[in-house]
Amino acid sequence: MVRPSPLDIYTLVDKSNCKECGYDTCMAFATDLLERKIHLEDCTHLMKDQKQKKNYLKLKELITPPQKPVQIGVGPRKVIIGGEEVLMRHQLTFYNQTGIFIEIADTQEDIISIIKYLTDLKIERMGEKLTLDGIALRCVSKEGEKFMEAAKTIVNNTDLPIMLCCLDPEILIKAAEEIKDKKPALYAATKKNWELLGQFSIQNNLPLVVTSNNLDELISLSTTLDKLGVDQIILDPGTFFGQGKIGFNYDNIVQLRTAGIEKNIYSAGWPIMGVPAAYWAQIRKIKKKEDLWKHKYQEVIMGSIMISIDTSLIILHTGKNKDDIWALLALMTLRQSIFSDPRIYPSVEPGLYEIGNPDQMSTVLVTSNYRLTKIPVEIDVKGANIDSWLLVVDSEGIGIESAVAGGQFSASAIGEAVKEYNVFEKLNHRILIIPGMAARLSGALEDEADCYVLVGPRDSSGIKKFIDEMWTPEKYMKEYKNR
Numbered sequence: 001m002v003r004p005s006p007l008d009i010y011t012l013v014d015k016s017n018c019k020e021c022g023y024d025t026c027m028a029f030a031t032d033l034l035e036r037k038i039h040l041e042d043c044t045h046l047m048k049d050q051k052q053k054k055n056y057l058k059l060k061e062l063i064t065p066p067q068k069p070v071q072i073g074v075g076p077r078k079v080i081i082g083g084e085e086v087l088m089r090h091q092l093t094f095y096n097q098t099g100i101f102i103e104i105a106d107t108q109e110d111i112i113s114i115i116k117y118l119t120d121l122k123i124e125r126m127g128e129k130l131t132l133d134g135i136a137l138r139c140v141s142k143e144g145e146k147f148m149e150a151a152k153t154i155v156n157n158t159d160l161p162i163m164l165c166c167l168d169p170e171i172l173i174k175a176a177e178e179i180k181d182k183k184p185a186l187y188a189a190t191k192k193n194w195e196l197l198g199q200f201s202i203q204n205n206l207p208l209v210v211t212s213n214n215l216d217e218l219i220s221l222s223t224t225l226d227k228l229g230v231d232q233i234i235l236d237p238g239t240f241f242g243q244g245k246i247g248f249n250y251d252n253i254v255q256l257r258t259a260g261i262e263k264n265i266y267s268a269g270w271p272i273m274g275v276p277a278a279y280w281a282q283i284r285k286i287k288k289k290e291d292l293w294k295h296k297y298q299e300v301i302m303g304s305i306m307i308s309i310d311t312s313l314i315i316l317h318t319g320k321n322k323d324d325i326w327a328l329l330a331l332m333t334l335r336q337s338i339f340s341d342p343r344i345y346p347s348v349e350p351g352l353y354e355i356g357n358p359d360q361m362s363t364v365l366v367t368s369n370y371r372l373t374k375i376p377v378e379i380d381v382k383g384a385n386i387d388s389w390l391l392v393v394d395s396e397g398i399g400i401e402s403a404v405a406g407g408q409f410s411a412s413a414i415g416e417a418v419k420e421y422n423v424f425e426k427l428n429h430r431i432l433i434i435p436g437m438a439a440r441l442s443g444a445l446e447d448e449a450d451c452y453v454l455v456g457p458r459d460s461s462g463i464k465k466f467i468d469e470m471w472t473p474e475k476y477m478k479e480y481k482n483r
């Protein structure tokens with residue numbers, strides 16, 4: 001697929017530069033529309049002017065990615081899956097990270113406490129809050145009433161999106177009827193029930209998963225549902241465990257992504273899901289309880305493979321107990337790395353930060369605004385219970401070593417930051433501690449910022465020891481005055 005350019009979009013908007021969308025020009029609007037920072041509907045002219053309806057539809061088609069996005073849930077925690085334009089992240093970026101859903105059986109006893117745990121689960125890592133995306137309710141009871149009650153319990157106790165999983169369409173529809181205003185995803189249409197579920201999905205505007213372990217059949221079902229009028233489809237090619245099955249699952253997902261994104265085959269251009277939780281239904285018996293962790297590893301390995309190839313959504317079994325936080329930590333960390341935008345250096349706001357309660361004689365640690373430098377420094381200093389100032393210099397989001405070599409983290413850049421954030425006005429000393437990797441800047445910086453420079457450790461894990469042994473400001477200030 002050839003990506004449209006801002007000019008392609010510009011030619012179809014009003015070009016009046018009326019500013020009603022908040023942009024000064026229609027071209028600026030077109031550029032941000034392409035980057036998905038705004039919606040087509042934000043152009044007031046396109047919406048209110050009937051004559052522009054044709055252009056609106058053309059634009060809509062133009063900006064719809066080959067893998068169409070699907071929304072599950074409503075409100076602030078709704079999740080959008082799929083919607084990708086490229087097979088590999090480095091070709092552009094991925095826009096929507098893999099949604100991680102945790103499955104709960106409708107027979108689960110402590111269901112409310114699990115729902116609350118999953119809803120509140122938050123892992124802070126590198127300045128981001130990592131959370132789960134939804135709950136998949138599995139029909140184990142095979143009883144319509146029980147499944148429906150469990151679905152109601154979930155939506156009454158969480159704002160996380162929900163996927164209703166039941167292969168009996170009557171039970172599935174009965175539960176979905178009750179919670180349809182929460183926009184649950186329906187799992188799953190098969191060759192036996194596609195028509196009934198397809199109609200229900202259309203009538204209620206709900207996303208529908210279609211499943212088959214045969215890719216030809218899966219695409220044929222997707223085509224049929226599309227012809228019926230279903231416009232929110234999720235593809236599930238099945239997840240299998242055992243000899244040779246990792247490769248099988250991997251191939252299926254990659255083939256579907258390639259067909260949808262690269263070959264532009266409409267019926268394959270939908271989000272793709274995997275179910276690592278299927279492991280537990282496929283193993284015969286867990287022989288020894290003490291081997292349970294080995295089984296959990298199997299599931300987590302499958303989950304990580306799926307995340308690494310941009311599977312749009314995965315369902316896990318492991319992770320609903322606090323003891324299994326390791327599994328989510330591993331998968332969410334992987335997801336965070338894969339779905340960061342390769343076009344943007346991960347940066348934080350430059351400035352003078354307070355760690356603890358620094359005073360006029362506290363240390364001033366200088367670092368770059370590369371996120372993966374600033375945050376570990378902050379964590380290490382906080383962890384060591386040190387009250388300190390942290391001067392974060394604008395290095396264009398580049399890490400210390402590269403930014404020193406490239407000139408972004410220089411004596412003049414640090415000097416400017418010292419002035420901009422009035423560092424010495426907050427202190428009774430003029431001492432800066434720079435990272436060991438920037439040692440060669442110390443002489444120039446002393447001249448530039450009229451200060452005394454101490455060269456700190458190369459790694460922030462050594463800051464505590466360094467400060468304990470070296471922080472004698474009176475001594476350094478005497479040396480500074482005698483210079």
Ligand code: SF4
Pocket residue numbers: 013014015016017018019020021022023024025026029042043044045046
């Ligand atoms: S509202 Fe539409 S016509 Fe007006 S400036 Fe924005 S994009 Fe252009």
